Amino acid sequence: MLISWWHVYLATQSIYRQVLDMATVLHKLIVPVSIGPPEPPRNKVSVVGVGQVGMACAVSILLRELTDELALVDVMEDKLKGEMMDLQHGSLFIKTPKIVSGKDYSVTSNSRVVVVTAGVRQQEGETRLDLVQRNVNIFKHIIPQIVRYSPNCILIVVSNPVDILTYVTWKLSGLPKHRVIGSGTNLDSARFRYLMAERLGIHPSSFNGWILGEHGDSSVPVWSGANVAGVNLQKLNPDIGKDKDKENWKETHKMVVDSAYEVIKLKGYTNWAIGLSVADLTESLMKNMNRVHPVSTMVKGMYGVSEEVFMSLPCVLDSNGVGSVVNMTLTQDEVSHLKTSADTLWNIQRDLKHL
Amino acid sequence: MASTKEKLIAHVSTEEAACSTNKVTVVGVGMVGMAAAISVLLKDLTDELALVDVIEDKLKGEVMDLQHGSLFLKTHKIVADKDYSVTANSKVVVVTAGARQQEGESRLNLVQRNVNIFKFIIPNIVKYSPNCIILVVSNPVDILTYVAWKLSGLPRHRVIGSGTNLDSARFRYLMGEKLGIHPSSCHGWVIGEHGDSSVPVWSGVNVAGVSLQGLNPEIGTEKDKEDWKNVHKMVVDSAYEVIKLKGYTSWAIGMSVADLCETILKNLRKCHPVSTMVKGMYGVNDEVFLSVPCVLGNSGLTDVVHMTLKPEEEKQLMKSAETLWGVQKELTL
Numbered sequence: 001m002l003i004s005w006w007h008v009y010l011a012t013q014s015i016y017r018q019v020l021d022m023a024t025v026l027h028k029l030i031v032p033v034s035i036g037p038p039e040p041p042r043n044k045v046s047v048v049g050v051g052q053v054g055m056a057c058a059v060s061i062l063l064r065e066l067t068d069e070l071a072l073v074d075v076m077e078d079k080l081k082g083e084m085m086d087l088q089h090g091s092l093f094i095k096t097p098k099i100v101s102g103k104d105y106s107v108t109s110n111s112r113v114v115v116v117t118a119g120v121r122q123q124e125g126e127t128r129l130d131l132v133q134r135n136v137n138i139f140k141h142i143i144p145q146i147v148r149y150s151p152n153c154i155l156i157v158v159s160n161p162v163d164i165l166t167y168v169t170w171k172l173s174g175l176p177k178h179r180v181i182g183s184g185t186n187l188d189s190a191r192f193r194y195l196m197a198e199r200l201g202i203h204p205s206s207f208n209g210w211i212l213g214e215h216g217d218s219s220v221p222v223w224s225g226a227n228v229a230g231v232n233l234q235k236l237n238p239d240i241g242k243d244k245d246k247e248n249w250k251e252t253h254k255m256v257v258d259s260a261y262e263v264i265k266l267k268g269y270t271n272w273a274i275g276l277s278v279a280d281l282t283e284s285l286m287k288n289m290n291r292v293h294p295v296s297t298m299v300k301g302m303y304g305v306s307e308e309v310f311m312s313l314p315c316v317l318d319s320n321g322v323g324s325v326v327n328m329t330l331t332q333d334e335v336s337h338l339k340t341s342a343d344t345l346w347n348i349q350r351d352l353k354h355l
Numbered sequence: 356m357a358s359t360k361e362k363l364i365a366h367v368s369t370e371e372a373a374c375s376t377n378k379v380t381v382v383g384v385g386m387v388g389m390a391a392a393i394s395v396l397l398k399d400l401t402d403e404l405a406l407v408d409v410i411e412d413k414l415k416g417e418v419m420d421l422q423h424g425s426l427f428l429k430t431h432k433i434v435a436d437k438d439y440s441v442t443a444n445s446k447v448v449v450v451t452a453g454a455r456q457q458e459g460e461s462r463l464n465l466v467q468r469n470v471n472i473f474k475f476i477i478p479n480i481v482k483y484s485p486n487c488i489i490l491v492v493s494n495p496v497d498i499l500t501y502v503a504w505k506l507s508g509l510p511r512h513r514v515i516g517s518g519t520n521l522d523s524a525r526f527r528y529l530m531g532e533k534l535g536i537h538p539s540s541c542h543g544w545v546i547g548e549h550g551d552s553s554v555p556v557w558s559g560v561n562v563a564g565v566s567l568q569g570l571n572p573e574i575g576t577e578k579d580k581e582d583w584k585n586v587h588k589m590v591v592d593s594a595y596e597v598i599k600l601k602g603y604t605s606w607a608i609g610m611s612v613a614d615l616c617e618t619i620l621k622n623l624r625k626c627h628p629v630s631t632m633v634k635g636m637y638g639v640n641d642e643v644f645l646s647v648p649c650v651l652g653n654s655g656l657t658d659v660v661h662m663t664l665k666p667e668e669e670k671q672l673m674k675s676a677e678t679l680w681g682v683q684k685e686l687t688l
Binding site: 029087090191202204264279 | 358359360362363364389390393394397398412413415416417419420421422423424425426427428431521524525527528531532533534535536537538539562565567570571574581583593596597598599600601602604605606607609610611613614
């Protein structure tokens with residue numbers, strides 16, 4: 001925007017000056033070869049909400065070189081402008097040539113991916129479910145605007161309680177369900193893999209383990225799938241994940257559930273890990289990778305769930321969003337766990353007003 | 356009864372686990388320190404990152420948050436402690452600790468507060484990493500780099516101030532906006548004090564080797580109708596503006612620190628405008644640190660590029676040097 005007005009200014013100036021033979025530096029230095037309006041962005045990402053989580057997502061996406069244009073939106077105008085300027089000042093070091101911001105959603109137009117982090121955050125000791133109605137009211141304002149300016153985008157919902165808010169987003173957006181994703185248990189699984197790998201002395205990426213279901217207290221660790229190099233840990237230790245397990249592997253999942261509360265208690269909020277995990281999802285979407293991620297998707301009809309709830313399952317992500325869902329072979333316990341989460345979520349969702 | 360781990364994994368190596376080869380320590384886990392940490396991590400520069408601070412809860416929270424992202428990173432070891440033993444064997448130590456500028460406050464005001472903090476930090480760093488390179492970021496950076504140098508007892512090529520690396524990056528960004536070109540193709544050097552009296556070297560400003568001063572001899576002067584001088588003014592005002600809007604600056608300085616770390620750790624021998632001891636150059640007679648273009652590599656700051664400056668530009672540098680020396684000589688180290 002700034003550049004095109006500058007060019008208009010320079011164009012009129014340069015005509016004037018050419019007459020008086022006083023061309024500008026820009027005019028003397030650069031000869032335009034292609035005339036016409038600039039191309040629209042091909043890989044634009046918008047981040048709604050410039051709090052700690054939003055900015056961690058923004059910086060991770062920038063440093064991973066995933067986008068040619070980044071837009072930031074928030075209601076706090078000073079903070080928004082300051083954050084945009086701070087990122088712009090780092091332009092020399094990154095490969096995203098256009099960073100814009102505004103209170104008005106028009107800055108987000110033509111986004112391929114929109115990351116929604118807006119909303120109030122968990123206070124110390126507060127559960128994610130407590131936040132619900134507060135954030136629904138905010139979303140009623142945000143979501144329709146996003147879709148208005150980027151009708152073909154994929155929405156990644158991060159704000160908590162993420163599973164419910166992904167449902168809310170889906171309802172408010174009118175988009176097909178494969179284009180609305182909740183960051184879900186992508187982060188829980190990352191934490192799980194980190195903690196398990198630490199115990200085994202290997203890199204997290206070499207430990208395969210999935211946490212599904214609700215992003216929160218009732219998430220489900222799929223012990224039957226945990227493996228290293230294809231070697232199934234449950235076969236080596238049939239008690240794994242159970243209370244009677246002498247090695248107490250179940251503790252690792254408990255640590256995952258407690259993680260967020262612990263970090264919040266220590267530093268007031270969490271941001272780096274969730275930022276990195278969102279950038280990871282964005283990469284799969286942008287690059288049409290068909291990678292499998294545990295993200296929150298509409299699960300009605302699966303595992304005996306009869307309501308329209310969103311929970312995390314292993315989803316194949318491509319440039320259209322959720323291409324397909326992997327059918328996990330779950331134990332009866334794990335299935336009933338998921339069903340319980342679905343019921344809890346639905347009990348809250350059906351009381352939500354103004355959808 | 357063998358444990359799950361023993362059944363899964365057989366240990367074969369007879370050597371002890373290898374030491375880190377590229378360790379980076381960040382002292383201070385405030386906004387700047389953490390921005391530097393995440394930038395270093397996302398650029399895959401290091402195999403071990405250590406964080407140090409005095410506020411133990413905040414420190415533990417930050418290190419846990421980073422560790423939870425390990426799946427997405429290539430830095431296997433992320434550690435933190437109040438005790439400096441956790442920083443042992445670092446190649447680069449980034450010092451961001453200290454008080455920060457309040458809205459409207461100049462960097463020079465922070466001096467004595469930060470000197471006292473450094474008296475504790477610097478000797479501890481050197482104790483555990485006697486061969487490291489110290490990269491000072493805390494403000495006022497030029498004075499604090501001098502302080503760090505004095506307190507560390509390290510040779511001058513191993514104590515570097517982040518200096519005008521960021522000012523130059525901002526200048527190139529603004530220049531790029533004015534010309535419609537990416538900052539990396541716009542060349543311009545801002546040297547001297549990282550602060551209100553930094554010096555934009557207009558004679559060197561170019562795109563593809565074409566000197567802008569050659570096209571516009573008045574560039575940077577009051578008479579310049581295109582008011583390029585304002586570009587430099589915006590650079591000087593940048594930090595104050597961002598602080599006014601969001602309370603502090605973090606991302607740009609974090610990225611610029613990671614940029615310097617990359618050059619050092621990968622031994623690239625790139626030129627960066629960073630703060631170094633300039634006694635004997637440009638008529639400076641005191642032991643002050645100012646930013647000039649320096650060649651950086653894995654042994655630190657090995658060479659300085661000699662810029663041909665105009666008399667006014669040299670005068671400005673000398674004046675900065677005098678101001679800085681005026682403050683430095685009053686310090687109790």
